[in-house]
Amino acid sequence: MSAEGKSFFDQFLNDYFAESEEHVTSARNTMLSIESAGANSKVAANVLDELLRNFHSLKGLSAMVGLEEATQLAHHIEDYLKELKRPDTAISAEGIDRVVAGIAAIEQVLEAKRRSEPPPDVSLVLLHLQAVADEVRARPDAPAKTDTNIWRFEFKSSPELAARGLTVNTVREQLRKIGEVLHAAPQVLGSGQVAFEFTVSAKVPESTFEHLRSQGIEYSRVSGNAPVPVPPMHETAPDSEAPRVVARNVVRVEMNRLDDLMRIAGELVITRFRLDEVLRNVPQVSDTWKTLREINTSMERRLRELRENVVRIRMVPIGQVFERMRFVVRGLERELNKSVELRIDGHDTEIDKVVVERMMDPLLHLVRNAISHGLESPEDRVSSGKPATGVIRLSAKTEGDLVIMEVADDGRGIDIATIATRARTLGLIGRDESLEPQRLLDIISMPGFTTRDEADFTSGRGIGMAAVNAAVSELGGSISLNTAEGKGTHFTIRLPITLLIADALMVSVGDQRFAVPQTAVREVLAIDSAAVKAFENNEVVPFRGGVLPFVRLARIFRIDVPSEERLHVLVIANGGSPTGLAVDRITGQRKIVVRSITDPLLRIPGVVGATELGDGRPVLILDPYSLLWRTRNLNSKEMPS
Secondary structure (H helix, E strand, C coil): CCHHHHHHHHHHHHHHHHHHHHHHHHHHHHHHHHHHHCCCECCCHHHHHHHHHHHHHHHHHHHHCCCHHHHHHHHHHHHHHHHCCCCCCCECHHHHHHHHHHHHHHHHHHHHHHCCCCCCCCHHHHHHHHHHHHHHHCCCCCCCHHHCEEEEEEEECCHHHHHCCCCHHHHHHHHHHHCEEEEEEEEECCCCCEEEEEEEEECCCHHHHHHHHHHCEEEEEECCCCCCCCCCCCECCCCCCCCECCCCCCCCCCHHHHHHHHHHHHHHHHHHHHHHHHHHCCCCCCHHHHHHHHHHHHHHHHHHHHHHHHHHHCEEECHHHHHHHHHHHHHHHHHHCCCEEEEEECCCCEEEHHHHHHCHHHHHHHHHHHHHHHCCCHHHHHHCCCCCCEEEEEEEEEECCEEEEEEEECCCCCCHHHHHHHHHHCCCCCCCCCCCHHHHHHHHCCCCCCCCCCCCCCCCHHHHHHHHHHHHHHCCCEEEEEEECCCEEEEEEEEECCCCEEEEEEEEECCEEEEEEHHHEEEEEEEEHHHCEEECCEEEEEECCEEEEEEEHHHHCCCCCCCCCEEEEEEECCCCCCEEEEECEEEEEEEEECEECCCCCCCCCCEEEEEECCCCCEEEEECHHHHHHHHHHCCHHHCCC
């Protein structure tokens, strides 16, 4: 294949993945609604039609890219769903399971293709789907397949036919007298003429409608097993109206193109900062200077609008992730023999698509842990006075430039005493040290930490929680924990809505400049050095009737600075236990463009990226949560005094 041909196929493959994801998501949500209605009930015709459209489109698209496994899976699911259109035919519990398993298998095939890995073996899933379809066909009350034929009719409208009273509406009415109109869609022919195609299910002989040819209507028999065509770019008008072409007001754009657009906007922001610095040094004595200031101010407003609109384009509802958790809950219910109700709030809360995708696995870990570790068995819940069904709650909301996500359960809560005993055995905490919520979170987030000697499916929060903490930290967010014995566990995740532009406080230590995301800072304190007290190898300052432990940024990065009479302490909103980060000066507040550091050789714990302020000097962007967590876990002997 030529380079040009390969590039075209790669682009087509990207479109295939995007289109397939839409159909899989739609099918998954529809199956969840069918399951919630209960097995052994008749599925509404419009619901079946929607599913058939999803799987027929998946089948056709997968065949075009040569993905045979996905093609066969979609075909077998479609075959079974067609059998459910028989009169008085209900979907069984086994049928629901087989379709759900088929959807999961399609997702696995798509992911393997995306990663250029060998496809999974789907033969067993195909056999199960074939079996449930055969079971419906074998029922004695099912009508014979030969009773009904599928016909395709094509009507080409023209002024002459319209003068004879033959319009698309009159043709539709005639076809309704013949049988059931399954589908209708307009087509624009090469000559520019509009034709209307109808697919009709009829139990009458062909002689019944042979006269239609004299009315400009052509027809042909279609195999009874052939799918009803659904053009993806058309919509069918209500029955009372003629079909009409409706263009989709949606354009798919690759994320790297949006990244480029945001990068260009960021460069413009930096250029405007540079212009602002120059204007500050220009003598303010001429009308030209005033004009330049007005232009600069106008440019600032337009750039703000540009940034906000680019960010808005990247936003997607968090519900895309939350709804996928329903499948996770469904599978774990059966695997662990537990009864679980998933409640979702804030489904429409929007967040940067990159953040959504990178939070998929962390949320999966939290939901899985909540069910396997948090929720008791139905018997234990009833014996302790709780409903047999446990509740998992997922919620999301926005606060300024932050999105707050919560994962909560009403289970047994975390056994703090057991974890403390294990932590003391491993030397992670002192003999008399208690576990406050944040310290508890630190312990259970350590890789490999578990309270069991042997690993099994449900043991060991450590690996999952370590992944959650790392992912949240890399996104510039924070996570906090609250738990109560017998009442449940509540995780709160705070994340920036977008990773590309952030409000930051500009601080300095010695000659070094740093940027601290403003979303992490609760407030700023100006403290006299005389007010600083040493307490158990920590420094503290008075704070709201108590004390605030803090760490000097100079100490973390080993920067030699002279003693100052006053220092500034950033109070970091770290869950329920605020901690301070001390700097020499706060030099201002800026809207910064975040440049991630992806090279593993250049990555430093506590540094999430870099930015530029217009003078050509890079400024490191700090992750105060990681810095403080790292500092707490460093031995004080390793840090210079």
